[in-house]
Amino acid sequence: MLHRGRARMPSILSMSHDVGVTVRVLDREVYSMSEAARLLAVSPARLRGWIDGYTRGEIHYDPVIRPERTGNEAVTWGEFVEAGYLREYRVKGISLQKMRIVVQRLRERFGVSYPLAHAKPYVFGMDVVLAVQEEVGLGSSLSMVRISDGQLVLAPKAQHFFEMVEFAPGAGVGEDEALRLFPDSTSRQVVLDPLRQFGSPVVRSTRTANLYELWAAGESIAEIAEAYELPDADVEAAVRYESRLRGQEIAA
Secondary structure (H helix, E strand, O other): OOOOOOOOOOOOOEEEEEOOEEEEHHHOEEEEHHHHHHHHOEOHHHHHHHHHOEEEOOEEEOOOOOOOOOOOOEEEHHHHHHHHHHHHOOOOOOOOHHHHHHHHHHHHHHOOOOHHHEOHHHOOOHHHHHHHHHHHOOOHHHOOEEEEOOEEEEOHHHHHHHHOEEEOOOOOOOOOEEEEEOOOOOOOOOEEOOOOHHHOOEEOOEEHHHHHHHHHOOOOHHHHHHHHOOOHHHHHHHHHHHHHHHHOOOEO
């Protein structure tokens, strides 16, 4: 007989680490570098290079995501989301260093710390993105927007990423910020949410890892679904996602 516990849901836009200290969602430290790399299916070394820079021989490379190197191994939600965007553009032989300048300029133009984790560049700021791309001389392989039939549209990889993210609606605190990611491109049942289960992949606030481990131990989809009061389809989605996450080859 399986038993489950109910997760307690915190506030959607911010959470206090210490008394009197409220942390915006994008600034919230959610993952270790190794866990973030596992969820993004990239090597920790590659992710660390994107987020905090790296050294090769005597040459130091600045981070793409952070304004400067910090040595901090904790990954904020904003950094994780932006790394998810960069992952879309990970192509052998293509350096992402030019994206550092793009991120810097978008940060300045939009006045936000994590421009790739806001809806602005993907929705009503595409003209700004195009101008930055042209200023930087960003090649088509890294372009975020393009002109198609006289219309300014997202490039295919940027469009794919945009469809994986749920952004906060409306105005005020948290406006346009990325609230959660849907890492399974085939459905929106599996969710990464910094305010649910410490950012672990979940279906309806239940960790996908828990469901997968029960299935791997021999429990049926129906038994697991009944115990967790979930639709069979949610359990199946969790098992598919975890199977793919655990079985995929991690890029160096």
